[in-house]
Amino acid sequence: MGKLTRRAIVAAALAAPFAARAQEWPAGQMKFIVPFPAGGTLDAIARLVQPGLQQRLGTTIIIENRAGAAGSIGGAAVAKSPPDGRTWLFVFDTHATNPVTQPSLPYNSETDLDPVMLVGTAPNIIACQPSRPYQTLAELIAASKAKPGGFGFASAGTASLGHLTMLLLAKRSGAQWVHVAYKGAAPAVNDAIAGHIDLIIAATTVLNSQIEAKLLRPLAQTGSTRHPTLPDVPTLVESGFPDLVATPWWGLYAPGKTPRPMIEHFRAEMSAVLREENVTERINAMGLTIVASDPDYMRKFYTEQSRIWGQVVRDNGLSVDGG
Template sequence: MSRLTRRAVLAGAMTLPALARAQGTWPQGIIRIVVPFPAGGSVDAIARLVQPDLQKRLGVTVLVENRGGASGSVGAAAAAKAAPDGNTWLFVFDTHAVNPTLLPSLSFDSEKDLDPVLLIGTAPNLLATHPSRPYRTLADVIEAAKAKPGGLTYATIGAGSLGHLTMVLLAKRASVSLAHVPYRGGGPAVNDAIGGHVDLIIGSAALLANQVAGGTLRPIVQTGEKRHPAIAAVPTVTESGFERFVSNAWWGVFGPAGIPKPIQERFRAELIAVLRQPEIAARLTEGQTMELALGGPEELRAFFKEQMTVWGAVVRENAIKSDT
């Protein structure tokens, strides 16, 4: 006997006439954007940036709901279990592709219970150091790590974060050992980095951009496929001798599986229109060092599967455990 999927159960619970009514009258009621992280992070910033104009364009109340916990999986679970009526949407960060492997006890299926809607954009990660440290290039870091195995420390926003996985992969390719210092969020990690309590910090360029611009941190290398214009003076890992080494932070939008296609298309179109507004686009591309993708469901689906494959392998091969 085949197992009932969540999609089938919801399809039975929400009959075709009910779906037709929802489709015909949407939007109505309150629309929730679930942000699976506390206020203050990049996902929250994007949601609150688009909320006012999205609300105007849709003509209904749009609320940003922070549901943090377990690397974003608590909020994602809440969205996955919501009714597919177009009134609940999930904004995610790159941890969304790591969690299926890092957190095997997830209460939902990331691919079956959530439909991809929009790939907002990507941004490189940035490896930086305190100005008092002697490291100016990736070669300097590797040389120091070889001279003192396990002696160099690097901060991340947490165990299993993309920054952590990126450094694990880089250390492996460079045949060096580095000491990971996980923090519970970007704020504490940045504070200790600018205080000189760790040798290095890795995080999205958005997280470290202000400190780099202000001189409290010195950038060493960025992890995008090519140099981001906002940090064009910083070389890529590939340029630094590690061919095809790419690690991008990314932001996307999902919805509960089964939202009628016309509703998905309307929400995506309105959201793209807001994101393309010059002032908002500039804040994302310059302030968040983001490259806007604005890719549709199939582009996000393919990108998400690729990210799960790449970083899931790093988690498994290195027996990485979450600190949540």
């Protein structure tokens, strides 16, 4: 009996720190893991909501960029973190294809991470340097067929939604182009503006300012409808490719087994910050449409994105290492 009591005491002692942390939550320090370099859209969103969340939660939030392997390095760090409401993961659309492009992914996206919310969505834009002779998507496709070796296009990375969309578009149109991988959006945009690359596909969040400054010419967008910031740019559906809709997205996750009340509380505060007028205006100006969903919607959305785009990855034999 005494032996059992000692075990109970040891177990209680081990559980005490976690229980204390849970009791004081949300006070104390939190961490945002952004699995891409500083300066990108995920990083911008994290830094935009950071002050409001700190105020609403009464805590300090540290932003940590852990870039690499299409976001899976940061994802692994959060998957291995304690489920105590202290660590949160921002993800991009590659989160849905990483399990297919990386067979040795060191975590299970379905069980080791819990969805918090779909933060928002935005269409991709296919654009080129304004000096290029093609004015429409049809002209771009025709020109690519006439060029030996086809055109080179830049995207956010291997198996990103932009990359996969261009593969589908080539298959359906007969366009000739090859993927040119860049380490981040900034160098890709710079090369597109300079004309060093034939075209670029990237989200409105990346290209809107360059298009507004007339440094790039938009030829098509990939959403189901025209985005409010680009009302004159046709969709792929309008351009003759029925059902070819691809919407980049940004989401938020917690370590697996994080208590649902913590997730709901954090999601509610995050949603409130996203709806603050100054935050909403700045996010909309980036070309991103706020969704701020609940966790269940995020889970269903992720499952559907994995199903659709995972198949495209498999059909094309893509991997993060091999591209």
